[in-house]
Amino acid sequence: MLPGIGPQEMVIIGILGVLLFGKRLPEVGRSLGKGIAEFRRSISGVEDELRSINRQVTSTANSATRPYTPANAAPAVTNDLSPDPAVPKFEPPTAAPSPRGETASDFDPQPYYD
Incomplete structure (x- = not known):
């Protein structure tokens, strides 16, 4: 039944229901x-x-905690550092002489006034 409502209250509610x-x-x-x-x-x-x-949610959480096992695994990566014969060897450029024979020490910097 309803908590806090005793038999006397039920009788009063019944009488009010009949009257109304x-x-x-x-x-x-x-x-x-x-x-x-x-x-x-x-x-x-x-x-x-x-x-x-x-x-x-439970099934999603359970599937997320299972370890991943791919069906088509990628081939293993190897660390083959041997030179490829098709790639040309890098040679650093040689220093070319300056075209006018001037160096930075040949210039006397002058202050600039506006």
């Missing part, structure tokens, strides 16, 4: 019962949906 609704009391009781049943069905639907989501 009279002949319509069975109709009001029926519609109240239908409303309660609909509410319970909707609560049950929400609970079922939450259970379904919980199962999906």
